[in-house]
Amino acid sequence: MGINICVTGGQWGDEGKGKVIDVLSRDFDVVARFQGGSNAGHTVVINRKTYFLHLIPSGIFHKDKVCIIGNGVVLDPFGLKEEIENLKSNGIEVTPEKLSISDRAHLVLPFHNVLDRSLEKSRVFRKIGTTGRGIGPSYATKALRTGIRVIDLYNDEGLKVMLKDSLDCLNYLFENYFNSEIVDIDKLYNDLLEIREFLRPFVSNTVYKLDKLYREGKSILFEGAQASLLDIDHGTYPFVTSSSVIAGGISSGAGFPASKLDYSLGIFKAYCTRVGNGPFPSEAQNGLGEILRSIGGEFGTTTGRPRRCGWFDLVAAKYAAIVNGYTHIALMKLDVLSKFTELPVCVEYKYKGSKLKEFPSDINLLEKVEPVYKFLKGWDIDITGVKTFEDLPIEAQDYVKFIADKLETEVYLISVGPDRSESIVTYNFLEKA
Numbered sequence: 001m002g003i004n005i006c007v008t009g010g011q012w013g014d015e016g017k018g019k020v021i022d023v024l025s026r027d028f029d030v031v032a033r034f035q036g037g038s039n040a041g042h043t044v045v046i047n048r049k050t051y052f053l054h055l056i057p058s059g060i061f062h063k064d065k066v067c068i069i070g071n072g073v074v075l076d077p078f079g080l081k082e083e084i085e086n087l088k089s090n091g092i093e094v095t096p097e098k099l100s101i102s103d104r105a106h107l108v109l110p111f112h113n114v115l116d117r118s119l120e121k122s123r124v125f126r127k128i129g130t131t132g133r134g135i136g137p138s139y140a141t142k143a144l145r146t147g148i149r150v151i152d153l154y155n156d157e158g159l160k161v162m163l164k165d166s167l168d169c170l171n172y173l174f175e176n177y178f179n180s181e182i183v184d185i186d187k188l189y190n191d192l193l194e195i196r197e198f199l200r201p202f203v204s205n206t207v208y209k210l211d212k213l214y215r216e217g218k219s220i221l222f223e224g225a226q227a228s229l230l231d232i233d234h235g236t237y238p239f240v241t242s243s244s245v246i247a248g249g250i251s252s253g254a255g256f257p258a259s260k261l262d263y264s265l266g267i268f269k270a271y272c273t274r275v276g277n278g279p280f281p282s283e284a285q286n287g288l289g290e291i292l293r294s295i296g297g298e299f300g301t302t303t304g305r306p307r308r309c310g311w312f313d314l315v316a317a318k319y320a321a322i323v324n325g326y327t328h329i330a331l332m333k334l335d336v337l338s339k340f341t342e343l344p345v346c347v348e349y350k351y352k353g354s355k356l357k358e359f360p361s362d363i364n365l366l367e368k369v370e371p372v373y374k375f376l377k378g379w380d381i382d383i384t385g386v387k388t389f390e391d392l393p394i395e396a397q398d399y400v401k402f403i404a405d406k407l408e409t410e411v412y413l414i415s416v417g418p419d420r421s422e423s424i425v426t427y428n429f430l431e432k433a
């Protein structure tokens, strides 16, 4: 049997999942996405060239890997075409043998983007700060059962009627309530007729494909997008994304039972960042956030927005470890912390004199808690070129061990620079195979 692993972000996103998945996917036969859409922005640096992926799994850079976009993903067909063509123009092969798209995946269409932006603009209380990629509205029409799936693109009689059903009332709202642009149904219909031919060779029922690959003993890597604290159920609602991003999401989002996972790997930045609004108890104060942002280059891949920066939060991380059942972690961007004389790690929260060890469900409370820090010793040398754990300064080793111990996980990888090669890998998942 192969080995199956799910890789998810343990914080608020942008932890560096793209790089880990790129490193890991050398050893796995299949890389599958199960949620989210082009709100994700995975950055992969290969030979100092930077690639941005929004929808296609990072396994695409490796020959002989199968990449799957599962039914739980919401898919912008036009963005996907652009992404495929961009990879091809850089010499990366994207063939139907390498990439399969679920026929059950819901589409993100231009009216979802208009609705996303209109809702965001009209909100007075709790503006979420979405990526504006139409993700929430696409999951919303899925739940309303007016969504359009990939398979519907090939329904000659039904497609136009479905578009009308979905769009007529939205256009009414756009014009009369939101005062925003309306979407031309005929144009959209014709664009979809064109794009469906481009997509056709890639489309299949990926549940059977995954099951077949599993039975053949292939090793499968599930690639999470966004992150645990943005999960629709377990995140800081309503400041969350609209899908099940946690490891259990593979059951609904890819039709692959979570019980068949061998490992659950959580990706954490050695500090913490967040894009968009919402509570962030360990957000750095007194200009330290700007320093972290500038050393760490913390600007969003999808939107270019500056990321809010702060310190590692063990209370939040522990919650993520519980809901994902993390067996291992990868600690990213450890090199960014070089030169700080001391490193605060949030170990609990304080509220009105009481200590809180649990991550609160009530965001009104989470917004008011005070972080309680343990200060670990920093190190004063650049660790970018370091190849083994033992060659890290003792303070950096202690920092990694402290976090892994508290999360009761093993360490799989420590990242000490942006390139694929700048990684200290301390565990081999495939040894068990």
Ligand code: IMP
Pocket (backbone or CB within 6 Å): 012, 013, 014, 039, 040, 041, 128, 129, 130, 131, 132, 133, 134, 135, 136, 225, 226, 230, 239, 240, 241, 242, 275, 276, 277
């Ligand atoms: P949405 O997913 O575009 O609806 O945005 C909802 C929230 O999730 C916003 O705070 C976004 O900034 C955040 N978000 C969505 N995708 C990502 C991601 O890939 N990385 C980090 N934050 C994200």
